[in-house]
Amino acid sequence: MAGxxxxxxxxxxxxxxxxxxxxxxxxxxxxxxxxxxxxxxxRGGNAFDAATAGAFVLHVAEPHLNGPGGDLVAVLATAEDPxxxxxxxxxxxxxxxxxxxxxAEGLDHVPGAGALAAAVPGAVDSWLWLLAEHGTWExxxxxxxxxxxxxxxxPVVPQLARVLATVEDLFRTHWPxxxxxxxxxxxxxxxxxxxxxxxxxxxxxxxxxxxxxMTRRARIEAARRAWRTGFVATAVEEAAAVPHRHSSGTVxxxxxxxxxxxxxxxxxxxxxxxxxxxxxxxKAGLWSQGPVLxxxxxxxxxxxxxxxxxxxxxxxxxxxxxxxxxMADREAYYGHLDPADAEEVVRRLLSPQYxxxxxxxxxxxxSTEFRPGDIGFKPYTPPLETxxxxxxxxxxxxxxxxxxxxxxxxxxxxxxxDRWGNIISATPSGGWLQSSPAVxxxxxxxxxxxxxxxxxxxxxxxxEPGRRPRTxxxxxxxxxxxxxxxxxxxxxGDQQDQxxxxxxxxxxxxxxxxxxAIDAPAFHTTAVPSSFWPRTWTPGGLVIEERADxxxxxxxxxxxxxxxxxxxxxxxxxxxxxxxxxxxxLGAAANPRGAQGYAVGR
Numbered sequence: 001m002a003g004x005x006x007x008x009x010x011x012x013x014x015x016x017x018x019x020x021x022x023x024x025x026x027x028x029x030x031x032x033x034x035x036x037x038x039x040x041x042x043r044g045g046n047a048f049d050a051a052t053a054g055a056f057v058l059h060v061a062e063p064h065l066n067g068p069g070g071d072l073v074a075v076l077a078t079a080e081d082p083x084x085x086x087x088x089x090x091x092x093x094x095x096x097x098x099x100x101x102x103x104a105e106g107l108d109h110v111p112g113a114g115a116l117a118a119a120v121p122g123a124v125d126s127w128l129w130l131l132a133e134h135g136t137w138e139x140x141x142x143x144x145x146x147x148x149x150x151x152x153x154x155p156v157v158p159q160l161a162r163v164l165a166t167v168e169d170l171f172r173t174h175w176p177x178x179x180x181x182x183x184x185x186x187x188x189x190x191x192x193x194x195x196x197x198x199x200x201x202x203x204x205x206x207x208x209x210x211x212x213x214m215t216r217r218a219r220i221e222a223a224r225r226a227w228r229t230g231f232v233a234t235a236v237e238e239a240a241a242v243p244h245r246h247s248s249g250t251v252x253x254x255x256x257x258x259x260x261x262x263x264x265x266x267x268x269x270x271x272x273x274x275x276x277x278x279x280x281x282x283k284a285g286l287w288s289q290g291p292v293l294x295x296x297x298x299x300x301x302x303x304x305x306x307x308x309x310x311x312x313x314x315x316x317x318x319x320x321x322x323x324x325x326x327m328a329d330r331e332a333y334y335g336h337l338d339p340a341d342a343e344e345v346v347r348r349l350l351s352p353q354y355x356x357x358x359x360x361x362x363x364x365x366x367s368t369e370f371r372p373g374d375i376g377f378k379p380y381t382p383p384l385e386t387x388x389x390x391x392x393x394x395x396x397x398x399x400x401x402x403x404x405x406x407x408x409x410x411x412x413x414x415x416x417x418d419r420w421g422n423i424i425s426a427t428p429s430g431g432w433l434q435s436s437p438a439v440x441x442x443x444x445x446x447x448x449x450x451x452x453x454x455x456x457x458x459x460x461x462x463x464e465p466g467r468r469p470r471t472x473x474x475x476x477x478x479x480x481x482x483x484x485x486x487x488x489x490x491x492x493g494d495q496q497d498q499x500x501x502x503x504x505x506x507x508x509x510x511x512x513x514x515x516x517a518i519d520a521p522a523f524h525t526t527a528v529p530s531s532f533w534p535r536t537w538t539p540g541g542l543v544i545e546e547r548a549d550x551x552x553x554x555x556x557x558x559x560x561x562x563x564x565x566x567x568x569x570x571x572x573x574x575x576x577x578x579x580x581x582x583x584x585x586l587g588a589a590a591n592p593r594g595a596q597g598y599a600v601g602r
Contacts, residue, residue: 013516014513016519016590018515018587018588019587019588019600019601020587021585021602022585022586023601023602024042024418024586025038026054026416026599027577027589027590027600028412028415029058029062029065029412029591030057030061030596031597032057032061032154033412034600038600039053040137041416044136045137047416048130049131051074051414051415052131053143053145055072055428056127056145056146057145058428060146060200063160064159064164064433065411066411066431067123067430067433068200068431069118069446070122070428070429070447071090071119071122071123071428071430071449072090072126072127072426072429073284073474074426074427075477076422077421077477079420079421084282085268086283087126087266087426088267088287089122089123089125090469090471091447091468092263092465092466093120093450093453094255095263095465096465097450098464098465099455099456099457099462099464102455106250107248107455109455109533110448110452112247114244114247114436115254115446116253117246118436119449120261121431121446121447123428125227126266128220129266132220138216139208139220139223147201147204150200150443151201153195153196155192156190157191157595160195161189161190163433164182164189167434168183168188174245175244178445180438180440181438199440199441199443200444203443208223227261228261229258233262234258236256236258236442236446239437239441240256241254247533254436263466269284271285271477274297274298276297276301277508277509280478280482281293281294281477281504282476284475286346287336287468287470289470289471289472289531291326291334292323292326292327292497294350295329296322296325299325299326300322300505302355303318309510310523311552313551313552317366317556319502320523321367323525324525324528325358325361325371325373327525327528330470331381332379333372333379333380335461336461336469345377348375348376348377349373354373366560368539369539382454383529384529384537386538413475413573413574414575415489415577415588417577421484421581423579425487425488425489427474427489427496428473429491432447450463450469451532452469470531475489480581484579485578488503489574490591492572493532494531495571498525499574502517513589514587518576521544522572523542523544523548524542527539527540527541540561540562541561542562543564544563544566545567545569546566569593569594571593573596574590575588586601
C-alpha cells in the first residue's frame with residue numbers, strides 16, 4: 001500500500017509499534033472503546049458488532065467529544081461486497097428550523113451551543129440500523145459494555161476535567177440539568193475521578209427492554225422505534241422547549257420535536273472516490289467535507305514526491321496551498337444538494353482538467369485570498385470575518401470551550417477490521433455534554449450540528465428544514481484494485497481531512513509505516529471560514545507543531561504564511577486499521593497525542 005522510495009532507516013522513529021496480526025484489529029480515540037471492540041471480536045462478533053459496541057462506550061468514556069444526541073458518518077465494506085458505502089448518520093434540520101425563525105430570534109449565525117442548533121440525532125438510530133443490517137449480535141450483548149461503564153463509572157481523562165471546569169459557571173447558572181448530571185456532588189470531577197452516568201445507563205436498559213420480538217432483527221427494530229417514536233423522542237421535545245442560554249449570550253428555546261425524529265432514516269449511500277498514487281480513496285459526499293481530501297489529493301498527484309514531502313518547507317507550503325484551494329471550493333459548492341446536481345458538481349471538482357488548473361495556481365508565496373474555482377456553477381462566498389483574538393483549538397482534536405459554551409473540534413473516532421474482511425471507519429460526534437442542557441430523563445445532551453449552516457438562502461449549505469447540515473465528519477476507506485486495505489480517520493473539525501491528508505502523503509507517497517505517519521509532526525491551515533460558530537477565518541493562517549524543523553518554520557514565514565507554532569504533540573488523534581488482502585495480515589495504529597487513543601488486536 002505504501003510507497004517504497006525511502007529506505008526504512010530514513011524514516012522517523014515512532015512512539016509505538018504498528019500492530020500486526022491476522023485475527024482482528026480495533027483502534028479508536030479512547031482505550032476503553034478499543035478494548036471493547038476487540039473484546040467483541042474475540043467473542044465471535046464481526047467488525048460491525050464491535051464498532052457499535054465501541055461507539056456506545058465512547059458516549060460514556062468521551063462525553064465531552066460525542067454523545068447519543070449527536071451524529072455519525074461511517075465508511076464501510078463487507079466481506080461479501082468490497083464496494084465502499086457510506087453510512088449517513090447525519091441528522092437533518094427540524095421542521096421548524098427555518099432561516100426566518102432564527103432571524104426573528106435576533107440571530108445572524110446559528111449558535112454554537114444550545115438546543116436551537118440541534119439537528120435530529122442520527123448516531124444511535126444509525127448504529128442500531130447497522131447492527132440490524134450487518135451485525136450478528138443481540139442488542140443486549142452489544143450495549144452491555146456501555147451500560148456497565150455508565151453505571152460503574154469510567155476514569156475522568158484530564159481534558160474532560162478541564163472542559164467541566166470551564167463550563168461550571170454556565171452549568172450552575174444557566175443549565176441546571178447539566179450541573180446536576182455532571183457535577184452531582186456540587187464540584188467539578190478531577191482527573192481520574194470515577195465518573196458515572198446512571199441516567200444514561202437506564203436509557204440503554206430501557207432500549208434493551210423495548211427490544212421484544214421473535215428475531216434478532218425484530219428486537220433491534222423495536223428498540224429503534226422506542227428511540228424514534230417512544231420515550232426518547234418525547235423527552236427530547238420537552239427538554240428542548242425550555243428556554244435557555246445559548247453561545248450567542250441570548251436565551252432561546254429549541255424547535256426540535258418528537259415528530260422530527262420520525263423524518264430521519266439511516267441509509268447506506270455510494271461513496272465518492274478519487275485515486276492517489278494508485279490507491280482509491282473513498283469518502284462521503286458533498287453533504288460532508290469528505291471531497292476536500294479527494295480534491296487535495298488530485299491536486300498533489302500533479303507533483304512529485306519531493307515536492308510534497310511534509311518534512312520540508314516546500315512540501316508544507318504545497319500541501320497547505322492545495323488545501324486552501326480545496327477548502328475554498330468546499331465553501332463555494334458543498335452542501336446537501338439535489339442528487340443529480342451533487343453528482344455533477346463532484347464530477348467537475350474531481351476532473352483531471354480542473355485539478356491540473358487548480359494545481360497550477362500554487363506558486364512560491366502563500367495565498368491570502370479566498371479562491372474558489374470555476375466549475376460552471378455560481379460559487380458562493382460566505383462572510384469572511386477575521387477574529388484575531390478568537391480562541392483557537394490547537395489542542396489534540398478535543399474541545400476549546402469558552403464560558404459561553406462555545407466549542408470547537410469535538411469528536412471521536414473508531415476503526416475496526418475483522419478476520420473475514422469486514423471493515424469500518426466511523427466518526428461519531430456532536431451531542432457532547434457542553435453542547436446544550438442535558439435531557440434529565442435520558443442522561444445526554446443534544447448536538448449543535450446546525451451551526452454549520454448559513455442563514456443565507458443563497459448558500460449551498462444553508463439552513464433549511466429537512467436538509468442535512470454540511471458536516472465536518474469525514475472518515476476514510478482505502479482500496480487497492482477494488483479491495484479495502486485501510487480504514488482511518490481523526491477528530492478535529494475542519495482539520496480532519498487536513499491531518500488525514502498528511503497521513504496519506506506519508507504512507508502512499510513517502511513509504512512511512514502507519515504509526516510513523518501518525519507520529520510525525522502535523523500542521524493545518526486556518527485560512528478557511530470555520531465550520532463552527534462564530535465562523536471566522538485567518539487569511540494565510542498555518543498552525544504547525546513545534547517539533548517541526550525551525551528552519552522549515554522560518555522558511556514558511558518568509559513565504560508569507562501567518563504561522564502559529566502549537567505544542568509539540570498537539571494536532572490530531574488519527575487512528576487506522578489495515579488489511580493486506582494477499583497475505584491476510586491485519587494492522588492497526590493510533591495516535592499518542594492526548595494519551596487516550598489506542599490500537600489493539602492480534
